[in-house]
Amino acid sequence: MVRLLEKRQRTGSVLTIFAIASFSVHILILFLLLLQGLNIRQLSLRKPPNFVQLIDGKPVANIDDLAREPEAIRRFISKTMISMFSWSGTLPAQTIEEVANPKSDLGVLISTPQGSGQKISTSTWVASFALSEDFRKGFLSTVAEMTPPEVFSENPNQAMTSQLVIKRVYPPKQIAPGKWQVGMVADLIQKNRVGGARLITPFNKDFLVRATDYFANPQAESSTDLQKAIYSIRADRLENYEIRNLCLLDNYNSLSQDTSKECGTGQTSDSFIR
Template sequence: MVRLLEKRQRTTASVLTVFAIATFSLHILVLFLFLLQGLNIRQLSLTKPPNFVQLIDGKPVGNIDDLAREPEAIRQFISKTMISMFSWSGTLPAQNIEEVATPKPDLGVLIQTPQGGSQKVSTSSWIASFALSEDFRKGFLSTVAEMTPTEVFSENPSLMMTSQLVIKRVYPPRQIAPGKWRVGMVADLIQKNRVGGARLITPFNKDLLVRAADYFGNPQGDNGTDLQKAIYSVRADRLEIYEIRNLCLLDGNNNLNNDKFTQCGAGQTSDSFTR
C-alpha cells in the first residue's frame, strides 16, 4: 500500500514538473513573439512611405522608383514655389467669399537677419519656404526678409508696394545625381507702388538645385488649421530646393527657346543668389 502511494506521488510530481516546464516554455515563446512583433512594428514606423502616385495637373502618374520625379512635376514645383516666395500683395489669400471682397491685411512674419536685427517676410513667403531643405531655409528667409520692402506691410495706401515674380521660362531639369536635379529659371521681379503705379523691374535668373524628399501626411487631417494645411500641402510634392545660385544666359537672354545657360561665377553660392 505504501509503495502504491509513493508511486502515485512520483507520477503526480512528474506530471506537475512536465506541466511547469511546458508552461514556462510557452511563456518564453509568447515573450519571444511579442519581442519579434515589437521589432517589426518599430521597423515599419521607421520606413518612409513609398511614392506610389505622383500627380501632374491633378492626374496620377505611376512611379516605381521612389527617387524618380517627372520633369514636368519638377518644373511646376519650381514655378509654384518661387511665385509664392516672391509675390507680395500685402494681403492674405482669401479663405472664403467674404475675404475675396475684403481681404485681410498680411501682418508678415518676423525673421532674424544675419546682422542681428529682425525684418518681416510675407506670410506666403514663409509658407513657401517649407519647400526648402531645413539647412537652407533659415539663411534663405533672412535674405528674402532683406529684399522685402517694409512698404508691403504699410497701412497707408499711398505708401503700399506689391511685388510679383513673372516667370519667362523654367528649363527642363537636368539630373545631376539619383534624386537630384538642376533647374534654370528666367524671370523678372516686378515691384510696383499701388498709388501712381511706378514700377521697378529686376532680372531674376536663378539656377536651382532640387532633390527628392520624404513626405509625411498631416496627422490632424481636416482638423488642422489653414496654416498647417498650407504647410503640409507644400511638402506634398516630395521635392525640396537645397541651393539657389545666379544663372547666366550665354546668349544674353535674347532667345528663350534654347538651353544655353550656366552658373554665374565659380565662387558664388546660395548666399549670393540675389546679386
C-alpha cells in the first residue's frame, strides 16, 4: 500500500513538472512572437534607405537623408524643365514602330483661374510630379494658359512646337539643410511646323529645391508606362517648391548673392513666365 502511494506521488510530481515546463515554454514562445511582431512593425514604419544619384547616374546609399550631389540637383532641374516645356504634339515613342509613326498627344485638361479648361502636354503633366503638391496645381494652371492650342492641332499648317533651350544651370546654393537655390538661363522657343516662324521668350529662373522621401512602386511589373514615368520622376528624391525670376548680371558669369537685385523680388510662380 505504501509503495503504491509512493508511485502515485512520483507520477504526480512528474506530471506537475511537465505541466509547468510546458507552460513556461508556451510563455516564452508567446513572448518571442510579440517581440517579432514589434520588430516587423518597426521595419514597416522605417523609411527606406536614401539613395543619391551621382554624376554618372549610379545610385549609392547615403547616411544623410538631406544630402544631395550638386550635379544631381542640376540634372534634376534640367531634365524636369526640358520635359515641362518641350511640346511636340506627339507622345514619346515606346516601341520601334512609334519612332517612325508617333502617337498624337491628346493633352491633359487643366482648370485655369478663369474657370475654363485648357490643355497641357502629357510630358508636362508627368514632369509636374517633380513639383511639391502645394505648388503643382497653380503651376499647371499657369502653364496651361501659356500653352498654345495649336500644339494639339492635327492640321499641319497650324501645328506648333515648343522647346526649352538651356544655356546655363548655376551650381546649387544651399539655403537650409536639404534645400537649395538653383539659377537657370534658358530660352523658350515656340515654332510653327510650317514656315518655321519662331517666337523666343527668355526663361531665366531661380528654382528652390528640397530633398524628399521616395517609395518604390509596389507593383512595378504591372504598372503602365505613365505610372512608370511618374515614379521615375520622383526617384530623384528632389522636388521643386518655388520658382522665381532670375536677374542676369555680369553677362551670365555669376549668380548675384544680393537678393535686392533679383528680378521680380517677392514674385513667385504667378509671374514666372514673364
